[in-house]
Amino acid sequence: MEHSFAARIRCYYDLELPRRHGANKRRPLLIALHGYQGNKDSMMRVARRIADGKMLVISLQGPNQFWFRLGEDQNKYNVGFGWGTNYKMEESVELHHRNILSLIDLATKRHRADPERVFLLGFSQACAYNYRFVFSHPHKVRGVIAVCGGVPQDWSENSRYQPSLTHVLHIAATQDEWYSREKNLEFRRQLAERAASLDFRFYQSTHRFPRTAIPHIRHWIEDHSE
Numbered sequence: 058m059e060h061s062f063a064a065r066i067r068c069y070y071d072l073e074l075p076r077r078h079g080a081n082k083r084r085p086l087l088i089a090l091h092g093y094q095g096n097k098d099s100m101m102r103v104a105r106r107i108a109d110g111k112m113l114v115i116s117l118q119g120p121n122q123f124w125f126r127l128g129e130d131q132n133k134y135n136v137g138f139g140w141g142t143n144y145k146m147e148e149s150v151e152l153h154h155r156n157i158l159s160l161i162d163l164a165t166k167r168h169r170a171d172p173e174r175v176f177l178l179g180f181s182q183a184c185a186y187n188y189r190f191v192f193s194h195p196h197k198v199r200g201v202i203a204v205c206g207g208v209p210q211d212w213s214e215n216s217r218y219q220p221s222l223t224h225v226l227h228i229a230a231t232q233d234e235w236y237s238r239e240k241n242l243e244f245r246r247q248l249a250e251r252a253a254s255l256d257f258r259f260y261q262s263t264h265r266f267p268r269t270a271i272p273h274i275r276h277w278i279e280d281h282s283e
Contacts, residue, residue, distance in 0.1 A: 086164050086165070086171065087115070089179075140183055175199055179204065184207060200225070205228065205230050212247055224252065231262065233263065256277060
């Protein structure tokens with residue numbers, strides 16, 4: 058028979074404060090999550106460009122680590138991180154929810170982030186996890202930005218998902234090897250059902266974060282921060 062016990066783990070994140078952070082002024086909060094095989098450092102580089110020194114930025118690292126091969130060399134490996142697998146996936150989802158709630162609480166209490174202007178940014182695998190969060194916690198996040206990702210597979214069956222006050226910006230890639238144009242158009246239809254508003258855009262790119270989308274993401278956050 059299978060048994061289990063609970064164990065505590067450390068979850069790591071990088072933090073950058075706004076360039077001008079007056080003692081009495083609250084700033085928007087951007088929480089960024091990397092894709093499968095990424096890490097907090099790579100995602101922070103993108104998030105910092107989006108924030109442009111005007112937001113408090115947190116880049117959270119996935120709790121699951123693994124080795125992956127570097128190129129064709131059989132002897133070179135690096136450590137990648139992810140958010141979960143389909144093995145007892147509900148536990149990975151709950152951990153993600155707790156971590157996001159903890160970071161929002163930490164940022165608002167310790168660094169004076171504005172709890173009314175919280176934004177989630179995710180790439181690839183992290184997108185579905187972020188969508189699970191915002192449609193399960195419809196009042197917690199002002200906006201969610203998803204890049205080269207999809208909606209949760211249990212979108213139609215999970216009763217926890219509900220219409221949300223969260224605004225959605227979804228960035229899709231025209232040559233995405235994981236998500237075809239047809240899949241992305243279905244994601245657009247599904248998101249429009251529950252998001253407060255939806256800005257859905259295609260960029261000329263493969264399955265990677267299109268850097269040409271960064272200015273629009275920044276302006277979108279600024280528009281929804283007012």
